[in-house]
Amino acid sequence: GAGVSQSPRYKVAKRGQDVALRCDPISGHVSLFWYQQALGQGPEFLTYFQNEAQLDKSGLPSDRFFAERPEGSVSTLKIQRTQQEDSAVYLCASSLAPALDGQYFGPGTRLTVT
Amino acid sequence: QKEVEQNSGPLSVPEGAIASLNCTYSDRVSQSFFWYRQYSGKSPELIMSIYSNGDKEDGRFTAQLNKASQYVSLLIRDSQPSDSATYLCAVRGSTLGRLYFGRGTQLTVWP
Numbered sequence: 570g571a572g573v574s575q576s577p578r579y580k581v582a583k584r585g586q587d588v589a590l591r592c593d594p595i596s597g598h599v600s601l602f603w604y605q606q607a608l609g610q611g612p613e614f615l616t617y618f619q620n621e622a623q624l625d626k627s628g629l630p631s632d633r634f635f636a637e638r639p640e641g642s643v644s645t646l647k648i649q650r651t652q653q654e655d656s657a658v659y660l661c662a663s664s665l666a667p668a669l670d671g672q673y674f675g676p677g678t679r680l681t682v683t
Numbered sequence: 684q685k686e687v688e689q690n691s692g693p694l695s696v697p698e699g700a701i702a703s704l705n706c707t708y709s710d711r712v713s714q715s716f717f718w719y720r721q722y723s724g725k726s727p728e729l730i731m732s733i734y735s736n737g738d739k740e741d742g743r744f745t746a747q748l749n750k751a752s753q754y755v756s757l758l759i760r761d762s763q764p765s766d767s768a769t770y771l772c773a774v775r776g777s778t779l780g781r782l783y784f785g786r787g788t789q790l791t792v793w794p
Binding site: 614 | 687719725784
């Protein structure tokens, strides 16, 4: 079956622009996660949804970051007024059951803010 | 602050050797442990999960967990050049859902 998909794969934004990153999880996976990965680092947690409920947003670095999953499937991560420090790879992952299952990652969106 | 530490490497082994990757974690109540493989320019790929003390084998991979020592390891037997990648240790702690990742260990297997 299809894995996690993300779009766009690459995004170049000018500082101050708003961006929206999309994630389509594996069908039937109730849990969806967003991570941010800087070069040479492990992924850093941003936020977590179980179905449409956002259960943990403690990793969002500022109020410029917003995520939603209105119908419990596709999710969008929005970054307002992008800054250079937002440049990173944004990874989406999904899992069937949050307590035990491993998380399966999409290909990521590489965001470059100029 | 929950921390996951990995030997940063890089680790270089000849083809056919055993590669040993290590990870320690700080949150004593952590319950689930994962190893991911990440090729350059790609996203992490789940290769092993382990939940209880002891060894878990899957093909050429063996994960080892010692909760008392807060230590997780991954052994790769008969290493192949295609195993060359960064290996990420991930831990799920007491907070449901989120994973904490180490910085990764870069492994090179030379022919």
